[in-house]
Amino acid sequence: MSIFRSWLLIVGLATALAVADTALNPRARTVVLAGGPPDEITLLAARTHRGPLLWIDARTDAEFSRDHIPEALPLNADHWDAQVAQVLRSWQPGCRIIVYCSQSGCGASRNAADRLRRDYRLPDVWVLRGGWAAWEKAVVR
Amino acid sequence: MRRTTAIWRKRAACIALGLLAGQWPAAATGLKWDATEVTLALRWNADSGIARFTFVNEGPGQVKITDLTPGCGCTAALPSKTTFAAGERGEVTVEFKAGNRAGSFRIPIAVQTSEPAGAATLLLIATIEDAITFDNRFIYWQKAEPRGPRRVRIKAVDSLPVAFGGIEVENPAFSAKLEPHGPGGREFELVVTPPAGDVSAFTSIVLRARLGDAKLERAYTLLARTL
Numbered sequence: 411m412s413i414f415r416s417w418l419l420i421v422g423l424a425t426a427l428a429v430a431d432t433a434l435n436p437r438a439r440t441v442v443l444a445g446g447p448p449d450e451i452t453l454l455a456a457r458t459h460r461g462p463l464l465w466i467d468a469r470t471d472a473e474f475s476r477d478h479i480p481e482a483l484p485l486n487a488d489h490w491d492a493q494v495a496q497v498l499r500s501w502q503p504g505c506r507i508i509v510y511c512s513q514s515g516c517g518a519s520r521n522a523a524d525r526l527r528r529d530y531r532l533p534d535v536w537v538l539r540g541g542w543a544a545w546e547k548a549v550v551r
Numbered sequence: 552m553r554r555t556t557a558i559w560r561k562r563a564a565c566i567a568l569g570l571l572a573g574q575w576p577a578a579a580t581g582l583k584w585d586a587t588e589v590t591l592a593l594r595w596n597a598d599s600g601i602a603r604f605t606f607v608n609e610g611p612g613q614v615k616i617t618d619l620t621p622g623c624g625c626t627a628a629l630p631s632k633t634t635f636a637a638g639e640r641g642e643v644t645v646e647f648k649a650g651n652r653a654g655s656f657r658i659p660i661a662v663q664t665s666e667p668a669g670a671a672t673l674l675l676i677a678t679i680e681d682a683i684t685f686d687n688r689f690i691y692w693q694k695a696e697p698r699g700p701r702r703v704r705i706k707a708v709d710s711l712p713v714a715f716g717g718i719e720v721e722n723p724a725f726s727a728k729l730e731p732h733g734p735g736g737r738e739f740e741l742v743v744t745p746p747a748g749d750v751s752a753f754t755s756i757v758l759r760a761r762l763g764d765a766k767l768e769r770a771y772t773l774l775a776r777t778l
Binding site for chain 1: 654655659685687689693755776778
């Protein structure tokens with residue numbers, strides 16, 4: 411009984427600390443509750459998407475050559491004009507685009523997704539949460 | 552009574568351990584960054600720009616920066632020196648080469664230090680002014696949609712003299728011409744006409760422009776497609 415009470419006390423204190431921390435750091439709370447940027451998509455959601463899907467690899471050409479998601483197209487800032495033409499040849503209206511780079515926070519996938527939306531007016535463009543690392547981890551499993 | 556005291560001692564020890572475990576990583580980190588995110592704004596004609604990430608070594612001992620890896624070949628990152636004594640301030644300088652880029656770019660820089668928990672990721676947000684903006688760089692005609700001409704609005708930044716040198720249309724089944732739009736000579740419309748009939752076709756359209764008094768040459772690519 412006493413162990414149970416101790417456990418309850420620790421959980422209660424931890425909860426109180428978490429609540430206090432959340433109140434003192436509202437920005438951190440937003441990130442946790444929102445689950446990341448609004449244009450991010452999880453690998454699970456990407457794989458269960460019904461409908462046409464176009465994977466875009468925003469990593470360097472060397473990384474793309476080593477390995478990539480099957481049927482993904484390369485699109486990086488170094489060869490943007492040539493590669494975006496290939497992407498837009500493959501795209502169809504109603505097609506979902508998911509861009510990835512090496513891992514979370516790598517930046518290149520968000521840059522590419524932003525450009526596709528802003529400059530080319532493409533709808534339904536997403537960024538893969540966790541990037542290539544998330545894909546590799548899932549494949550290894 | 553003794554039993555109660557012992558239980559409370561155990562509880563206190565558990566709580567103290569829990570709190571220590573929560574605080575330990577923060578206490579062990581030596582470099583405290585003033586900001587891990589820095590914004591760099593560049594004019595359209597800038598070749599490069601420099602951002603600075605400053606920090607202080609708040610750890611008890613010296614810290615060595617062992618590796619800096621930018622997430623883009625367009626950046627080079629250098630620390631002011633490699634080893635920093637306790638309490639010493641320093642900075643990492645990041646040079647961003649704009650090249651022909653325009654728009655906003657997020658470039659992470661991975662920092663590794665001699666401390667096991669000293670890894671950090673800095674983020675450079677570089678915004679390069681667009682000398683010329685397009686309301687769309689991709690136009691397309693759906694299947695069975697009338698194949699009439701489409702217009703793309705083009706605008707030069709304020710007070711920038713611009714002259715277009717030519718238009719190259721890769722696929723001759725398409726045609727494109729540039730028309731001035733409004734007064735001032737800084738707004739234009741590109742009129743793109745697709746091939747007649749229900750055919751699938753694709754083309755790139757390259758616009759060559761000379762910008763500013765120095766007449767810097769830039770090429771802009773638009774894409775057009777019939778489905």
